[in-house]
Amino acid sequence: xxxxxxxxxxxxxxxxxxxxxxxxxxxxxxxxxxxxxxxxxxxxxxxxxxxxxxxxxxxxxxxxxxxxxxxxxxxxxxxxxxxxxxxxxxxxxxxxxxxxxxxxxxxxxxxxxx
Amino acid sequence: xxxxxxxxxxxxxxxxxxxxxxxxxxxxxxxxxxxxxxxxxxxxxxxxxxxxxxxxxxxxxxxxxxxxxxxxxxxxxxxxxxxxxxxxxxxxxxxxxxxxxxxxxxxxxxx
Numbered sequence: 001x002x003x004x005x006x007x008x009x010x011x012x013x014x015x016x017x018x019x020x021x022x023x024x025x026x027x028x029x030x031x032x033x034x035x036x037x038x039x040x041x042x043x044x045x046x047x048x049x050x051x052x053x054x055x056x057x058x059x060x061x062x063x064x065x066x067x068x069x070x071x072x073x074x075x076x077x078x079x080x081x082x083x084x085x086x087x088x089x090x091x092x093x094x095x096x097x098x099x100x101x102x103x104x105x106x107x108x109x110x111x112x113x114x
Numbered sequence: 115x116x117x118x119x120x121x122x123x124x125x126x127x128x129x130x131x132x133x134x135x136x137x138x139x140x141x142x143x144x145x146x147x148x149x150x151x152x153x154x155x156x157x158x159x160x161x162x163x164x165x166x167x168x169x170x171x172x173x174x175x176x177x178x179x180x181x182x183x184x185x186x187x188x189x190x191x192x193x194x195x196x197x198x199x200x201x202x203x204x205x206x207x208x209x210x211x212x213x214x215x216x217x218x219x220x221x222x223x224x225x
Binding site for chain 1: 146148156157158159160163203207212213215217218
């Protein structure tokens, strides 16, 4: 299995631009998590899905952030408009119902907003 | 809600010595405690986990202990090697499959 796939791996954009991050979970996994990691705030859970349905989005910082999961093999995290304080590494992780707490992380997207 | 505290934030040990990282949790209903290792520039990866019905678990040079009464759990690494240098995260989970994460410990192995 290829593991969790994320794209792009690196993104540099200017303040005000729209940013879309993509994730393909491990095939057969039922849960998908979006995290943000910074030096200051550590690893923060933004939102998670179960069977493509958003379960808890209380970690989404503000309305500029949105996430979708149109099918079991694809999810997006969108930031519009982006701000410099959004600069971070964004990880996607997935887990399966039989081992639901064990999360497998993707390689992350390093976002820099200028 | 659940809160996980992790100590120390940085730990420096001589190669070959042991390292211990400690975490405390607040919700007694927590029943799953994983440890993840994150090397520089890489993703967090699960290295060992323990459930609340077990007091200790070992896997070669790493072990995790759980004290449910005191609500704390620890990661033990013996005979440390340079490749153990990384940031280690503890986490706790209740029933909703969401992990509550500690702040991380940067482990430095001195040659």
